[in-house]
Amino acid sequence: MSTFDIETPVLIVGGSLVGMSTALLLAHHGVPALMVEHHRGTAIHPRAALINQRTMEIFRTVGVEQIVMQKSGEQFDQDGAVMSVETLAGKEIAYFIPNLNDGVRDVSPTVRVFITQKLLEPLLKMRAQELGAQLQFGAEMISFDQDADGVTALIRDRDSGETSNVRARYMVAADGSHSRIREQLGIRMFGRGVFSNSATIYFRADVNPLLRGRNLSIIMVVNPTLRGFFRIEKPYQSGFLAVNTLGSPDDPDTDVTRDLTEERSRALVHAALGAEDVPVTIEDVMPWQSTADVAERFQDGRVFLAGDAAHVMPPYGGFGGNTGIADAHNLAWKLALVLQGKADPRLLSTYEPERRPVAAFTVEQAYTRYVTRSARYLGTSGLQKAENDLNIELGYCYRSRAVIPENDDDGRGHENPRESKGRPGRRAPHIFLEPGEEKISTLDLFGRNFALLAGPDGRAWCESSSDAAKQLGLTLDIRRMETGTFADAYGITPSGAVFVRPDGFVAWRAKSSEGASSDTLLRVTRAILNL
Ligand SMILES: Cc1cc2nc3c(=O)[nH]c(=O)nc-3n(C[C@H](O)[C@H](O)[C@H](O)COP(=O)(O)OP(=O)(O)OC[C@H]3O[C@@H](n4cnc5c(N)ncnc54)[C@H](O)[C@@H]3O)c2cc1C
Numbered sequence: 084m085s086t087f088d089i090e091t092p093v094l095i096v097g098g099s100l101v102g103m104s105t106a107l108l109l110a111h112h113g114v115p116a117l118m119v120e121h122h123r124g125t126a127i128h129p130r131a132a133l134i135n136q137r138t139m140e141i142f143r144t145v146g147v148e149q150i151v152m153q154k155s156g157e158q159f160d161q162d163g164a165v166m167s168v169e170t171l172a173g174k175e176i177a178y179f180i181p182n183l184n185d186g187v188r189d190v191s192p193t194v195r196v197f198i199t200q201k202l203l204e205p206l207l208k209m210r211a212q213e214l215g216a217q218l219q220f221g222a223e224m225i226s227f228d229q230d231a232d233g234v235t236a237l238i239r240d241r242d243s244g245e246t247s248n249v250r251a252r253y254m255v256a257a258d259g260s261h262s263r264i265r266e267q268l269g270i271r272m273f274g275r276g277v278f279s280n281s282a283t284i285y286f287r288a289d290v291n292p293l294l295r296g297r298n299l300s301i302i303m304v305v306n307p308t309l310r311g312f313f314r315i316e317k318p319y320q321s322g323f324l325a326v327n328t329l330g331s332p333d334d335p336d337t338d339v340t341r342d343l344t345e346e347r348s349r350a351l352v353h354a355a356l357g358a359e360d361v362p363v364t365i366e367d368v369m370p371w372q373s374t375a376d377v378a379e380r381f382q383d384g385r386v387f388l389a390g391d392a393a394h395v396m397p398p399y400g401g402f403g404g405n406t407g408i409a410d411a412h413n414l415a416w417k418l419a420l421v422l423q424g425k426a427d428p429r430l431l432s433t434y435e436p437e438r439r440p441v442a443a444f445t446v447e448q449a450y451t452r453y454v455t456r457s458a459r460y461l462g463t464s465g466l467q468k469a470e471n472d473l474n475i476e477l478g479y480c481y482r483s484r485a486v487i488p489e490n491d492d493d494g495r496g497h498e499n500p501r502e503s504k505g506r507p508g509r510r511a512p513h514i515f516l517e518p519g520e521e522k523i524s525t526l527d528l529f530g531r532n533f534a535l536l537a538g539p540d541g542r543a544w545c546e547s548s549s550d551a552a553k554q555l556g557l558t559l560d561i562r563r564m565e566t567g568t569f570a571d572a573y574g575i576t577p578s579g580a581v582f583v584r585p586d587g588f589v590a591w592r593a594k595s596s597e598g599a600s601s602d603t604l605l606r607v608t609r610a611i612l613n614l
Pocket of ligand 1: 096097098099100101102119120121122130131132133134222223224225257258259260263283325371389390391392398401402403404405406407
């Protein structure tokens with residue numbers, strides 16, 4: 084008989100945006116993980132809201148894209164601007180992104196969306212439960228230990244005080260920026276450190292007249308009183324003001340939270356609105372630290388760090404939560420295949436080399452935006468050049484033992500997703516299968532299994548891949564693509580083929596039918612599975 088109260092393939096500690104997404108993605112792959120979350124329910128504050136195209140593509144795979152899209156419209160007018168002002172009532176300074184989806188619609192079957200965590204998390208929760216995830220709220224992980232075969236953790240129910248021993252094969256630490264799991268493992272954070280004790284001030288006020296019909300998603304405020312940003316929800320009677328620094332922009336006070344009474348909070352909201360006469364009710368104030376750091380390691384044995392536990396960045400660019408969801412997406416299929424015995428556990432050690440460089444780059448990009456848009460006093464020398472948002476969101480490249488690179492790989496960490504053209508280590512490009520008809524994207528062909536997509540003359544690859552899959556006991560989605568633009572979009576000739584991982588990243592590519600045999604595919608697949 085087992086000495087443990089609960090046994091689970093994967094224990095996820097932390098059930099906020101990233102922990103919940105991990106539970107959902109694992110459940111999608113048939114792994115009924117146990118998620119424990121200290122809070123008694125999903126987010127009570129709006130928090131993150133900008134959900135980028137990559138996250139929406141992931142949501143599309145697990146069947147929540149439509150509901151997220153629908154609900155988001157209740158909360159925000161979509162396609163707003165990211166811009167800056169001296170005050171909401173006063174002078175505009177710059178429009179960084181005039182319309183959230185301008186110039187990006189061609190690269191994806193979906194779009195960037197604004198929806199707060201408060202509305203989003205219940206949707207993820209419902210779907211995760213539908214797919215078999217075990218979600219335990221009001222439960223805290225008190226301690227853990229790992230050995231060669233698994234992780235043992237002590238969980239306490241906060242209401243009853245009862246404790247249980249959980250035994251898991253693997254553990255995901257999605258326990259946030261102050262991760263105690265990371266601390267216990269002795270994993271250090273590297274980067275820019277903490278540069279402000281910031282605060283988010285939630286308020287109610289009729290700001291509709293001050294918007295003057297403008298559709299503004301993120302309104303940065305830069306004036307001699309404060310630097311921060313507004314986010315305002317429909318019907319424009321409430322929102323938040325995040326404040327990063329106070330006073331002189333050249334020599335600011337970076338401790339916003341000191342003496343932040345209700346009266347002082349109201350004064351800051353008034354200073355950002357530029358309208359003293361608008362009645363403002365303060366609803367809540369949440370302190371947080373502006374930080375730009377990345378963990379030195381993302382894995383320790385059977386424990387994986389994901390989300391803010393692995394990387395923390397200032398919310399300039401809306402990258403934080405999205406990067407965490409991409410971590411979960413990268414890890415889920417690998418855990419599933421290893422747990423099913425179809426891949427060698429070494430596949431899991433491709434998580435860190437794939438995700439850490441992306442996270443480190445994204446953290447620096449967020450820092451660049453923070454400094455140039457709001458905190459020039461930190462100094463602009465040594466800053467990374469600001470990269471186009473689209474390249475950060477969709478153009479990151481993976482290099483690891485789960486990708487078979489080509490000889491001419493240029494080693495870039497990110498690129499314009501329109502240029503990736505199906506090269507290994509890049510997100511497989513989107514094209515609609517039958518332009519003008521039912522909107523099925525190439526991306527809809529990925530998500531659960533490996534996929535072999537061959538060009539219109541790529542019959543030889545289809546036949547040999549089917550043999551190889553049978554030998555490995557692997558489910559492989561095989562398809563010969565009739566769509567005329569496919570071969571060009573994926574950088575192959577009509578007789579070539581691409582091998583795409585369950586996370587929609589190209590693992591390997593054959594530009595023509597040369598070498599088409601089940602032996603080739605066996606070799607390729609075994610290499611990717613680290614067998
Ligand atoms: C003002 C602001 C605006 C932002 N806007 C955006 C945006 O628009 N887009 C975006 O992508 N990102 C945005 N971010 C960043 C985003 O909010 C974070 O990156 C994201 O919420 C991190 O999620 P997480 O699940 O990794 O961590 P957290 O949200 O910190 O969750 C960690 C969870 O772990 C739980 N926990 C910790 N220890 C234990 C334990 N021992 N046992 C059980 N549970 C435990 C905690 O209770 C907590 O719920 C914003 C951040 C701020 C501050």
